[in-house]
Ligand code: SF4
């Protein structure tokens with residue numbers, strides 16, 4: 001089956017991204033992880049059908065794709081809310097009150113850790129270190145980082161998400177409104193943001209770049 | 214052919230002993246060859262090491278001091294110093310075992326593996342004696358079926374990846390994989406994609422714990438109650454070595470034995486589970502004779518044998534004929550041939566039922582390949598049936614040669630075969646147009662075949678040649694062989710599928726051959742045999758098709774069916790049935806009643822596979838001993854032999870091929886039938902093995918999309934397929950891998966055998982009302 005016919009039901013931009021990804025690697029199977037993000041973006045989360053499509057694109061079996069997908073927690077194999085709130089509970093953030101941040105997020109979103117709110121707006125999870133220890137406690141919204149998020153800021157952040165329901169979330173914008181101490185000045189601001197609970201790396205095709213600009 | 218240079222040797226020290234060992238070999242293998250067993254779970258000599266389980270830790274001296282390293286994936290290097298039993302190593306082994314047992318359930322008393330379990334055994338030998346782990350072990354729902362045959366108890370799994378590596382590396386159908394991470398990791402299939410592999414049983418055999426079990430053996434026996442004997446699988450003619458394991462005089466399991474020449478220890482699930490047919494309730498146990506009302510009735514051996522003797526005595530010798538014998542040992546075949554030729558005095562003997570390949574081609578072609586030649590070939594040509602369906606263990610050898618030994622593969626077949634994914638060049642052709650393909654390959658003019666031609670002329674070629682399907686003209690194989698033998702470094706392995714068909718030919722069960730591959734027409738050969746056996750008929754006999762024709766014409770009157778079913782396996786079921794009905798007397802030797810012997814005058818029950826002892830000859834001419842695992846009879850054996858019997862000289866007789874393919878049946882202009890075999894067909898032994906009977910696919914007719922649209926047919930539409938011998942109603946499957954202008958009907962499924970094997974078929978949509986009935 002040709003690549004195009006396998007994902008004929010995907011949106012045109014996602015089909016195009018998939019085509020580019022497959023061209024990027026000398027071995028098609030090397031594209032498996034970015035394609036899994038694309039499939040998640042396409043279907044809202046990583047469905048069985050999505051894994052089978054990625055298998056057909058890469059020449060792997062569905063079982064092999066499932067093996068890769070199940071190893072990494074960032075491939076969500078169940079429904080995810082519109083905004084995925086990841087609260088770091090590793091050591092630095094823990095010492096600076098991550099438990100309270102998580103509790104505040106749970107209260108505001110009405111989603112318990114590891115679940116999705118009834119209205120489908122939020123999925124809440126606790127995660128291991130997200131590399132922002134200097135800016136602890138740290139939180140991610142659709143993998144866009146916000147640092148120095150004390151409990152009341154976290155509450156405000158979630159409230160803002162619900163009330164304005166932004167199409168794109170962006171680190172710099174959220175940091176300005178809801179962040180506190182940053183680990184360091186990250187330099188030139190990023191222009192791309194996340195449109196879905198999938199990382200916002202342009203080349204990996206998920207979001208941002210194009211639509212945010 | 215360039216021989217591989219011998220490996221360079223290096224000097225290393227193992228446990229204080231200085232030894233010379235081949236460079237690049239892994240420590241675990243080197244140590245084992247020296248008599249030092251290093252415990253292991255994930256290492257398997259026929260698969261790439263992965264260093265997963267850490268059980269094989271040894272100490273190696275390095276510039277940074279003595280370090281623990283895994284022996285299974287560390288190659289030896291010059292002046293390496295290895296310690297396999299230091300205190301540190303022992304502590305490591307204890308630690309690894311304690312660690313592996315953290316989550317392992319210790320349900321050994323109810324586990325099928327208990328008693329032959331590497332984890333159990335090595336825990337006794339190398340383990341710490343007790344565990345410090347008091348917490349809760351992991352739990353899973355148990356068991357979950359991975360397929361119709363294989364079950365998985367996940368909590369027993371130690372994550373060695375033997376099963377997953379086998380399915381990826383060896384059998385090439387990775388339908389099982391690890392999922393999850395950390396202590397939630399387990400092996401499973403994708404939802405709704407079962408582990409439907411022809412080779413799934415191997416994972417059960419190599420699992421070092423009881424995580425994988427196969428339904429036919431699960432909870433059937435304990436290892437210490439089993440008696441194992443070595444034998445040869447008769448499912449096909451590749452000669453796979455097996456261990457037949459019995460409990461209380463019943464076969465309960467078959468495992469593979471690592472035979473470097475043949476199967477490397479691997480088996481197809483058909484090799485592994487076909488034994489269920491031996492235990493079938495439906496087996497014939499008493500002789501049957503036809504009573505006056507025409508029904509088969511059980512009787513005594515004396516009465517049955519008297520009837521056979523009377524029948525044989527009432528006709529001339531050359532009015533007697535025999536078909537079959539490929540399920541028998543060489544000794545049985547020899548006895549049968551001797552009886553027929555020297556006592557009955559008939560030359561009409563054919564071990565092949567439907568294939569009709571030239572016996573001289575099968576046993577006489579030189580230079581003949583061994584299976585091992587695949588490992589040394591630069592190019593492998595497979596112009597034969599789909600090996601995955603017909604010769605599954607040979608398929609694995611070809612697969613290995615291509616994926617690991619660097620051979621290039623050329624496949625020629627009317628349809629997609631199991632090997633196509635590995636092929637560097639594939640030629641798809643309409644049945645009937647084979648000679649044309651040979652001509653183009655030989656002439657080298659056709660650009661389409663340039664890739665194949667380049668590979669075939671590049672270096673030493675090993676060619677596997679047989680019939681691609683049952684409708685193929687058998688003479689085509691000789692045409693192909695004649696072409697192949699002109700290729701550089703060519704060796705040919707002629708393929709005929711049935712268990713001991715090559716042994717049968719060697720023993721003279723062929724119209725043209727006396728025992729020992731001596732042509733009937735050789736005066737001196739016959740004279741030599743006559744000096745031992747007395748006078749023999751000097752004519753060339755009839756082959757199976759001519760025997761059936763002779764029955765119909767009244768020239769053959771008495772027929773012996775030796776495990777043969779010409780109604781199912783010949784070209785024309787109706788005429789075979791008519792021929793059997795026209796016979797004065799038919800005696801069948803069989804384990805079961807079938808479509809042919811239902812009409813016999815006498816049916817004699819016989820010993821089956823695992824119940825007789827003797828030698829079996831595989832496709833290479835390799836003679837191997839099959840021991841008896843169960844007591845059912847008393848037969849006298851010939852002397853034990855081993856090794857490959859190669860034809861000497863330039864073949865026993867000039868092959869009667871016409872290199873331009875003249876005379877090979879043509880199917881021009883019509884829909885050519887491709888009657889390819891499938892592994893799980895509706896053959897008696899499959900049907901009598903419950904584990905396999907469930908796997909027989911639904912019959913269908915496969916059409917190329919263009920042919921389908923020309924006929925205005927769509928997928929799943931029901932059609933009538935009609936040929937000169939019969940008709941059958943089947944659903945259509947659209948199949949773009951099939952040669953245009955042909956129709957693929959899998960041979961011998963529940964209804965497809967009624968079509969017979971015509972060269973061409975016509976296809977018409979069935980009218981809706983008829984379909985509804
Ligand atoms: S099921 Fe058996 S063979 Fe497969 S990984 Fe687990 S322990 Fe190893």
Ligand code: FES
Pocket residue numbers: 088089090091092093094128129130131132133134136138
């Ligand atoms: S511990 Fe939270 S970001 Fe590192």
Ligand code: FES
Pocket residue numbers: 252253254255256263264265266267268269270283284285286
């Ligand atoms: S046998 Fe070496 S790590 Fe498993």
